[in-house]
Amino acid sequence: MLTAEIICVGTELLMGQVLNTNEHYIASRLTEAGVALNHSSVVGDNPERLKELLNLAKGRADVIIMTGGLGPTDDDLTKETVSAAFGKKLVFHPECMEKMVSYLKEAGRNLTKNNEKQAYLPEGCIVIENNNGTAPGCIIEDGLKAAIMLPGPPREMVPMFNETVLPYLKKKSGMVLKSRVLRLFGIGESRAALMCDSLIKNQTNPTIAPYAKEGEVTFRVTASGESEDEAQRMVDEACEKMYEILGEYIYAEGDDNSMARVVVDTLKKKGLTVATAESCTGGLIGKMITEVSGASEVYGFGFITYANEAKMQLLGVKKETLDTFGAVSEETAREMAEGARRASGSDIAVSVTGIAGPGGGTEEKPVGLVYIGVNDKLGTEVFRFVQHGDRERVRNKSALCALDIILKRIR
Amino acid sequence: MLTAEIICVGTELLMGQVLNTNEHYIASRLTEAGVALNHSSVVGDNPERLKELLNLAKGRADVIIMTGGLGPTDDDLTKETVSAAFGKKLVFHPECMEKMVSYLKEAGRNLTKNNEKQAYLPEGCIVIENNNGTAPGCIIEDGLKAAIMLPGPPREMVPMFNETVLPYLKKKSGMVLKSRVLRLFGIGESRAALMCDSLIKNQTNPTIAPYAKEGEVTFRVTASGESEDEAQRMVDEACEKMYEILGEYIYAEGDDNSMARVVVDTLKKKGLTVATAESCTGGLIGKMITEVSGASEVYGFGFITYANEAKMQLLGVKKETLDTFGAVSEETAREMAEGARRASGSDIAVSVTGIAGPGGGTEEKPVGLVYIGVNDKLGTEVFRFVQHGDRERVRNKSALCALDIILKRIR
Numbered sequence: 001m002l003t004a005e006i007i008c009v010g011t012e013l014l015m016g017q018v019l020n021t022n023e024h025y026i027a028s029r030l031t032e033a034g035v036a037l038n039h040s041s042v043v044g045d046n047p048e049r050l051k052e053l054l055n056l057a058k059g060r061a062d063v064i065i066m067t068g069g070l071g072p073t074d075d076d077l078t079k080e081t082v083s084a085a086f087g088k089k090l091v092f093h094p095e096c097m098e099k100m101v102s103y104l105k106e107a108g109r110n111l112t113k114n115n116e117k118q119a120y121l122p123e124g125c126i127v128i129e130n131n132n133g134t135a136p137g138c139i140i141e142d143g144l145k146a147a148i149m150l151p152g153p154p155r156e157m158v159p160m161f162n163e164t165v166l167p168y169l170k171k172k173s174g175m176v177l178k179s180r181v182l183r184l185f186g187i188g189e190s191r192a193a194l195m196c197d198s199l200i201k202n203q204t205n206p207t208i209a210p211y212a213k214e215g216e217v218t219f220r221v222t223a224s225g226e227s228e229d230e231a232q233r234m235v236d237e238a239c240e241k242m243y244e245i246l247g248e249y250i251y252a253e254g255d256d257n258s259m260a261r262v263v264v265d266t267l268k269k270k271g272l273t274v275a276t277a278e279s280c281t282g283g284l285i286g287k288m289i290t291e292v293s294g295a296s297e298v299y300g301f302g303f304i305t306y307a308n309e310a311k312m313q314l315l316g317v318k319k320e321t322l323d324t325f326g327a328v329s330e331e332t333a334r335e336m337a338e339g340a341r342r343a344s345g346s347d348i349a350v351s352v353t354g355i356a357g358p359g360g361g362t363e364e365k366p367v368g369l370v371y372i373g374v375n376d377k378l379g380t381e382v383f384r385f386v387q388h389g390d391r392e393r394v395r396n397k398s399a400l401c402a403l404d405i406i407l408k409r410i411r
Numbered sequence: 412m413l414t415a416e417i418i419c420v421g422t423e424l425l426m427g428q429v430l431n432t433n434e435h436y437i438a439s440r441l442t443e444a445g446v447a448l449n450h451s452s453v454v455g456d457n458p459e460r461l462k463e464l465l466n467l468a469k470g471r472a473d474v475i476i477m478t479g480g481l482g483p484t485d486d487d488l489t490k491e492t493v494s495a496a497f498g499k500k501l502v503f504h505p506e507c508m509e510k511m512v513s514y515l516k517e518a519g520r521n522l523t524k525n526n527e528k529q530a531y532l533p534e535g536c537i538v539i540e541n542n543n544g545t546a547p548g549c550i551i552e553d554g555l556k557a558a559i560m561l562p563g564p565p566r567e568m569v570p571m572f573n574e575t576v577l578p579y580l581k582k583k584s585g586m587v588l589k590s591r592v593l594r595l596f597g598i599g600e601s602r603a604a605l606m607c608d609s610l611i612k613n614q615t616n617p618t619i620a621p622y623a624k625e626g627e628v629t630f631r632v633t634a635s636g637e638s639e640d641e642a643q644r645m646v647d648e649a650c651e652k653m654y655e656i657l658g659e660y661i662y663a664e665g666d667d668n669s670m671a672r673v674v675v676d677t678l679k680k681k682g683l684t685v686a687t688a689e690s691c692t693g694g695l696i697g698k699m700i701t702e703v704s705g706a707s708e709v710y711g712f713g714f715i716t717y718a719n720e721a722k723m724q725l726l727g728v729k730k731e732t733l734d735t736f737g738a739v740s741e742e743t744a745r746e747m748a749e750g751a752r753r754a755s756g757s758d759i760a761v762s763v764t765g766i767a768g769p770g771g772g773t774e775e776k777p778v779g780l781v782y783i784g785v786n787d788k789l790g791t792e793v794f795r796f797v798q799h800g801d802r803e804r805v806r807n808k809s810a811l812c813a814l815d816i817i818l819k820r821i822r
Contacts, residue, residue, distance in 0.1 A: 012620075012622070013435075013438070013451075014438055014448045014449065014451060015438060015439070015442045015448075015620050016435055016436070016437070016438030016439025016440070016441065016442050017439070017442075017620055017621070017622040017631075018435075018622070019430075019432065019435040020431060020434060020435060021430065023431060023453070024424075024427055024429075024430045024431060025427070026427070027424070027425055027426065027427030028426070028427025028428070029427070030427070031426045031427050031428075037425045037426075038425065038454075038455065038457075038460060039452065039453070039454060039460070040424075040425060040452065040453040041450065041451065041452040041453070042434070042450070042451040042452070043449075043450060044449060046449075049449060049450070107799050108797075108799070155801070209426060209427070209428050210428065211428060276694075276715070278694070278697075278713075280701075281698075281701075282694075282697045282698055282700065282701025282702075282706070282710075282713070283687075283689070283693075283694030283695065283696070283697025283698040283700075283701065283713055283715065284694065284698045284701075285694070286689075286693045286694025286695075286697070286698075286715040286717075287692075287693055287694040287695045287697075287698045289693065289694075290691075290692075290693025290694065290695075290715075290717060290767075290806075291693075291802070291803070291806075293767075293768070293769055293770065293802055294770070295693070295717070296717055296718065299693075299717050299718075300716075300717050300718025300720060300721050301715065301716070301717070301718065301720075301721045301724075301725070302693070302694055302713075302714070302715025302716075302717065303713070303714070303715070304687065304694065304697040304701075304712065304713025304714070304715065305711075305712070305713075306697075306701060306706070306707055306710050306711050306712070306713065307707065307710075307711025307712065309711060309712075309756075310711050310712045310713075310755070313712075313754075314712070314725075314754075343724075343725075344721070345720075356704075357704070358704055359704060359705070391702070391704055392702070395701075395702075
């Protein structure tokens with residue numbers, strides 16, 4: 001098995017100014033690619049310490065993957081240090097210079113004297129193109145070993161890793177990998193993992209890796225085999241077992257299928273439009289829907305009715321309803337959803353009203369109490385939730401629940 | 412200066428299943444506490460590799476801070492490995508056992524045979540109480556050096572770090588620290604850092620640390636001194652110089668003062684209300700404003716007018732305006748802002764219309780073109796921006812620009 005080591009370079013990481021998402025991203029992709037990661041470290045913009053680490057890493061890993069320190073300023077010293085450690089000279093790459101000039105031109109910026117330094121790369125290296133910044137990356141090969149350098153900013157690093165590094169590593173490891181990503185909603189990570197504990201624990205191929213992010217849980221099932229068919233068959237068999245255990249929670253598959261994307265795609269397929277009426281989520285559902293490029297086909301109208309006057313004026317919620325039952329009530333959620341559909345002429349409307357906290361809770365209506373209404377031509381349904389966690393979590397879970405309710409309704 | 416090294420133990424980190432937020436949290440608190448961090452690494456649940464790392468760390472840091480591997484199962488081996496490296500025996504701590512029993516009882520769970528292992532700690536250690544889980548932490552002292560062990564789950568680790576480890580480190584370092592955080596908008600991190608390059612580079616006390624996140628840039632200025640007064644005076648002097656250079660971009664101070672919070676607080680102080688009319692940001696501005704607890708005092712109405720019909724129906728934008736100038740135009744932004752104030756009765760209204768991409772751009776109206784309108788009793792102003800970056804960045808920067816425009820208008 002191919003072994004790798006990650007070294008993230010940057011004083012900002014050691015100062016705690018930046019969360020090291022690069023390590024996590026690369027680690028998870030290496031696992032999928034069947035590459036073993038035994039060490040990962042962070043070091044500041046300090047050539048001496050980087051050199052020491054490099055010497056250690058050369059002795060214990062086949063591939064060293066570095067991020068950061070490729071910028072234009074004097075403290076960016078990764079290339080210089082790594083080249084020296086591998087006995088390579090830095091040479092000017094005119095094609096990198098041209099690429100940089102055209103990138104900067106497009107971004108409306110000028111080349112500075114500093115940028116020139118970024119076009120110097122180790123002799124004989126494989127260049128990794130950067131379409132989202134000025135710093136090119138590179139791969140130095142030394143016998144069977146390799147040192148890979150990537151820029152620090154994730155929006156530059158991630159595409160470069162996927163487009164160039166991952167295929168390079170897959171080829172080097174000589175294995176064929178297949179994977180599927182199952183996306184779950186309505187269950188926590190630990191409970192989901194517990195439910196398929198025996199599947200996760202007793203398998204090394206395929207591997208089943210759970211991952212939780214903002215209310216959604218995903219499982220990545222990856223198998224390696226000697227042929228595509230063999231790997232695919234192994235993945236499919238494991239996924240079948242996962243569906244048997246967790247099927248009711250799986251709403252989609254795939255890396256990019258956020259709940260909002262699945263909602264937008266399903267609405268498109270059915271030729272339906274949706275409207276939102278948000279109180280405690282304050283625009284969050286609209287934001288999630290419009291994060292999906294092309295959402296305008298299915299989403300035209302959103303109402304942020306944070307005040308009671310807004311609920312009455314924009315959605316026609318009755319004063320009597322608000323006075324009798326309160327803004328956070330089944331009745332208000334119902335009238336909000338109905339009003340949003342009426343005012344927008346959309347096919348379906350969803351409403352959210354609740355107490356996000358930290359203030360505003362009572363014994364009868366605690367922080368976290370949220371009503372979600374949905375209305376279409378078949379009528380109205382209102383769901384009651386008590387969400388746990390802080391303001392951000394309550395809002396986030398409520399918005400996802402609203403999307404889930406739309407999805408279930410239109411499916 | 413006291414030096415520290417972080418070692419995070421856990422195969423799940425190297426598999427990319429868990430994002431290492433502990434490293435980031437500890438690193439940022441160490442910076443504030445004036446402790447230098449030169450190395451940070453991740454190692455799997457592997458005693459041999461942990462031992463090697465410990466031997467390296469002992470030679471280069473005063474304090475080794477470890478997280479993870481204190482659980483009840485067989486692969487949790489941090490205590491065993493560290494105790495051996497420091498020549499300490501593990502001894503039974505009855506008070507830890509009692510604490511664990513009462514913690515589990517409260518959580519409605521039973522003690523398992525495995526838990527007993529967690530009450531064994533190195534002889535002569537300082538015990539770190541855990542109020543959110545079963546695993547106690549501990550500090551081993553060896554001459555002037557110290558090894559600190561904490562559990563991996565952040566909701567257990569963070570309070571233990573703050574309650575016990577941070578005071579321990581502050582006492583050990585013998586320094587008094589003061590810091591101020593300056594918050595900037597309207598300038599990129601690299602340009603801001605370049606403008607005060609001489610201040611950042613030539614100072615080790617105070618330190619000036621830039622940090623960029625989602626369009627905002629902050630500088631944390633930290634000084635250590637022998638008295639509170641001395642440290643405060645040094646911070647204030649450095650901040651004064653920062654204001655001379657970057658004053659026009661500094662919109663607030665403090666750790667928690669997001670742009671949205673400053674807008675909400677300033678509106679409150681002035682007794683004003685705001686309404687939003689969003690096209691390309693699709694609810695993001697509303698979401699940002701309502702992230703601030705208590706926003707309901709200043710924000711009641713938001714309009715997500717993603718479709719032209721919504722702009723006409725909800726905001727009274729004229730069909731003629733849309734036909735003649737298009738949805739993304741100065742004229743539409745103007746009518747959106749005016750319509751939002753009229754329809755809501757708010758004191759001030761802001762509107763955003765633009766092309767977030769990736770599709771929809773033309774030569775005349777490229778992706779990233781955004782108009783932001785603001786209307787109050789004094790009239791209407793419209794600002795034109797061309798934002799660079801992907802869909803998420805264009806939307807995020809536009810929302811922050813809108814908040815900045817509100818702030819400038821009401822100040």
